[in-house]
Amino acid sequence: MTNKIRSEFFNEIISKSINVSVYLMNGIKLQGLIESYDEESIILKGNSPQLIFMHAISSIVPNYK
16 A cells, blocks of 8 residues: 555544454454554554554455444
8 A cells, every 4th residue: 555545544534533443464353443553553442552563454444334
């Protein structure tokens, strides 16, 4: 993902407080709100904040309602 596409995606998700499902490379599914991000990681706020490294993420799916 290019930085521009990634920034647009994350900025929309964060600004609209859209819940996401984050699928990790090992198959684990995490859910919550993306609180912030940088080139190497995201902070996912669910039951407790989690720092997730980008290289561990397989996909991020917005849960639009």
